[in-house]
Amino acid sequence: MNRAWPWWSSAAAAGVGGVAAAAFGPALTSLAPRRRPALFPRLCGVEPGAALALTFDDGPDGTSTPAVLDVLARHEVRATFFLLGRHAAAHADVVRRLVDEGHELAVHGWDHWALPLKRPGTVRGELSRSVEVIETLAGVRPRWYRPPFGVMTTEGLLAARAVGLDTVLWSTWGVDWAARATPESVVRRVLRDARPGGCVLLHDSDRCSAPGSWRTTVAATEALLRHWEGVGQPVGPLGARR
Template identity: 50%
Template sequence: MSPKSGRPWRTAAVLAPVAVAAAHIAPAATWLPGVRLPLFPRLAGLGGGRHIALTFDDGPDPESTPHFLDALDELGVRATFFLLGEHMVRHSAMVRETARRGHELAVHGWTHERPWRPAPARDAEQITRTVRALRDISGHRPHWYRPPYGILTSGRWLAARRAGLRPVLWSAWGRDWTADATPASVRARIAADLRGGGTVLLHDSDRLAAPGCWRAALGALPGLVRDCREAGLSVGPLRDHGLTPQG
């Protein structure tokens, strides 16, 4: 074989890993609102026009989650909680209490890792493991999946779909995980992006964020719900949002 004839094979060997990595991470572009909202509205959680889906990530947390459950009871609102598997098995009583109070349970993954390297087998194992743990602890089969950090890769998407889950991100968030977040800042940030049919992202835990930041989200809840109701919008979980679990 001449040197020239070997060049295509060497080029292919170099480009193949690049192509695999690109295919892996390309769906993560949906993290950007400018991509997600106009091009993938269902992934952004856009549902029924007069309904707001209220969602929480990163629990369960025995220190903070009970405060959210009490506040939601007082407001007469149910929400969807995206749970981490490693926390579920440590705090199974909190998972059952969340379900007992009428809230919807969904999958946030087993851990809260960033998925920069392709690992489809790991993605499938972790999502399946989380689905099984949630079902065994609560008796409920989950329908929704939100990847940690909102980073949806091809491996995570495929693993979720094979597990019978529909990926859902959000259309409005409160940036409530930051050290300088306040109830007023969280409420204002959500209000800037909130429209009928939107999905709101908040967090009921500070394990992966600034210590104590969950209090900003908690403090914003009454005003947020009041804003929605004054605008003629109902607030509830994703199951009431007009999205089909496997659509």
């Protein structure tokens, strides 16, 4: 979420496609697919098979990302992190830890501006720069792209394709970015729509969320991993399934 645009973030976050579509008109390719994993399985990160993909957006951050990594390490679970290019460049040490611990790196954009608000002609350059930063630090070229707020434009779709990224949204989320979120509410929300083969969205940074919300995410991640261990649900990065 972007605190500079509260009307936008709440509209996008609530999945109020009509409101956002009316605001951005033809530049908007689609808001609906992320809510319809049955109709758009690939776009929502749904794959045949049992494994649930665990993904984190909006990092890396020097404080909150390591806290999330500690939880994942304790449970020996790997995940996919959708990074913001400019913050990856500024937190090379955190990116290296992500890589060292076997996590998958993906692209969430150079910054967190919604694509429909960007100057035309800028997205491809920004994605290519983000891919470069991540590839240089990780030694592996990222495969996935998730646009900020899950909102795609035609330009964004073409730009992602041009730089070799496959766009993936999510099939369930924790709404962990909200100020009212608690570890219990996040767990409940994730599990409501979590199916084998689905894709979970959480946030390893509060830079676009309510301040301090990452602590809720850390606690919820711990509880979710315990739950999935208990029921024998395999969890891992997106790339382990495709």
